Amino acid sequence: MIRIQLEHLDKHFGATHVLCDFSLDINPGEFLVLLGPSGCGKTTCLRTVAGLEQPDAGCVLLDDRDVTQLEPRDRDMAMVFQSYALYPHLDVFENIAFPLRVRKLAVSYVERRVKEAAERLGLAALLRRRPRELSGGQRQRVALARAIVRQPNAFLFDEPLSNLDAKLRVEMRAELKRLQHDLGVTSLYVTHDQAEAMTLGRRLAVMKDGVLEQIGPPEEVYSRPANLFVAGFLGNPSMNFFPGRVDAAARAFASEGIAVDLSPEPMARLTDGASVTLGVRPENVELDRQPRDGWIPGRVYVSEAMGNENLVVVRVGEHSLTCRAAPEMQLDFESPVWVRFRPDRLHFFDTSTTKALWP
Ligand SMILES: Nc1ncnc2c1ncn2[C@@H]1O[C@H](COP(=O)(O)OP(=O)(O)OP(=O)(O)O)[C@@H](O)[C@H]1O
Ligand SMILES: [Mg+2]
Missing domain, CATH: 3.40.50.300 (P-loop containing nucleotide triphosphate hydrolases)
Known part of the structure; x- marks a missing residue:
């Protein structure tokens, strides 16, 4: 060897x-x-x-x-x-x-x-x-x-x-x-x-x-x-990306049509007002047909049944995001849905250098 x-x-x-x-x-x-x-x-x-x-x-x-x-x-x-x-x-x-x-x-x-x-x-x-x-x-x-x-x-x-x-x-x-x-x-x-x-x-x-x-x-x-x-x-479908800004006072990340609560952990690695890109893998987007407190409202653009899972593309404002949903989750075009990003699986990148921001 x-x-x-x-x-x-x-x-x-x-x-x-x-x-x-x-x-x-x-x-x-x-x-x-x-x-x-x-x-x-x-x-x-x-x-x-x-x-x-x-x-x-x-x-x-x-x-x-x-x-x-x-x-x-x-x-x-x-x-x-x-x-x-x-x-x-x-x-x-x-x-x-x-x-x-x-x-x-x-x-x-x-x-x-x-x-x-x-x-x-x-x-x-x-x-x-x-x-x-x-x-x-x-x-x-x-x-x-x-x-x-x-x-x-x-x-x-x-x-x-x-x-x-x-x-x-x-x-x-x-x-x-x-x-x-x-x-x-x-x-x-x-x-x-x-x-x-x-x-x-x-x-x-x-x-x-x-x-x-x-x-x-x-x-x-x-x-x-x-x-x-x-x-x-790496990853198929690809990670979802949202360019936006950090608001330390609100402990939140904001992108057009999307606000994500950053308390408590992610704030430690982010600076107020910084231009960052949020990344979330499709398997870390939760999806529900019912409105839920703090979840982001969107509409189904298209849903693809793969047999073992459904790949659902959701429109949120100007954004398009992909999530992996259970195969039972049958969704029609344009049906209203609510999504949440798993808070322990958020990726942040410096938008100008493209480098990941880790604690
Ligand atoms: N003999 C050569 N003469 C001139 N340019 C070359 C030569 N061989 C490769 N290149 C160029 O060098 C770059 C890298 O080529 P290379 O074949 O190493 O890429 P690769 O990553 O293997 O791509 P692929 O996945 O398409 O096989 C390309 O822009 C290619 O056009
Ligand atoms: Mg090659």
């Missing part, structure tokens, strides 16, 4: 600043997920770790050894891509065996390793098929088998599940997590899918425009996002 450290990486493509003073420390055996929107530099980061890109500045360390100048083959990392990158003219067996054949390992050893990997990924019956005779999920398994067959230093995953349909993606996600746990190989997994990011990694790093925004266990990044970007990017 190796440790991977990225230290102050900087990378430009022409005028685009793709990695900005980017540092990341991946512990031995850890499964770290790097999450960010399209074009933020995830693939570039991964390719820099693999040695397929050279940074303009900064270095990559493997077990404290500077490998920045080392060729990809000397870093011994297995990359798994979204596109699978299988050899179409080779059958499944030979595709999996490829990294071992290149090393000219003994035939009997290759046979044993390929069979083990194929067994592990449920491909034993498909060894003589060509890639074009496989489903997308089976192809992705072949790509994974090829990655594990040679016992690499690390796995580098670049959105390996995004070409699969929704059901298969969820299945493979769980299998991948188990596989990495069983093999214990240090892994860096990049994705723009926040569900993958939440479920797969023991730690989650969120990036935007080449900058690392926050890193921590997924639950922590979800419950204590460092800024507006992280808060809005």
Whole structure:
């Protein structure tokens, strides 16, 4: 198990600043997920770790050894891509065996390793098929088998599940997590899918425009996002945001059509008159059909039944907010409702710096 450290990486493509003073420390055996929107530099980061890109500045360390100048083959990392990158003219067996054949390992050893990997990924019956005779999920398994067959230093995953349909993606996600746990190989997994990011990694790093925004266990990044970007990017549906102002005398937060009582705790982290943005996740908005004291009146814009829950979009003045309601809560368009934000689950952000305000 190796440790991977990225230290102050900087990378430009022409005028685009793709990695900005980017540092990341991946512990031995850890499964770290790097999450960010399209074009933020995830693939570039991964390719820099693999040695397929050279940074303009900064270095990559493997077990404290500077490998920045080392060729990809000397870093011994297995990359798994979204596109699978299988050899179409080779059958499944030979595709999996490829990294071992290149090393000219003994035939009997290759046979044993390929069979083990194929067994592990449920491909034993498909060894003589060509890639074009496989489903997308089976192809992705072949790509994974090829990655594990040679016992690499690390796995580098670049959105390996995004070409699969929704059901298969969820299945493979769980299998991948188990596989990495069983093999214990240090892994860096990049994705723009926040569900993958939440479920797969023991730690989650969120990036935007080449900058690392926050890193921590997924639950922590979800419950204590460092800024507006992280808060809005994690969670589906997204956190609701209301820009407004703090009124210390009234111990309240006010936004157009919305007033929230801030006694007693949140006031401690807020200053009078400050421009702050209130954030509330949909699961922390309570909803009732009856008027209730201190609750905010609104109207149903639309209600979407998901089976296990209803996602209700409520209009309050100029604002639109989403809440998760019980599946029994059937609501017509425009029906009057009252909402309340769970007082112990309020997020506040400085509107100008976008940074979270915590006690
Ligand atoms: N070889 C290249 N030449 C020029 N620009 C590039 C090159 N590779 C990437 N870029 C640019 O660098 C930025 C980051 O690209 P990168 O592929 O790392 O993003 P990403 O986070 O992996 O995005 P996606 O989620 O869409 O895969 C983008 O603006 C992209 O257009
Ligand atoms: Mg990419």
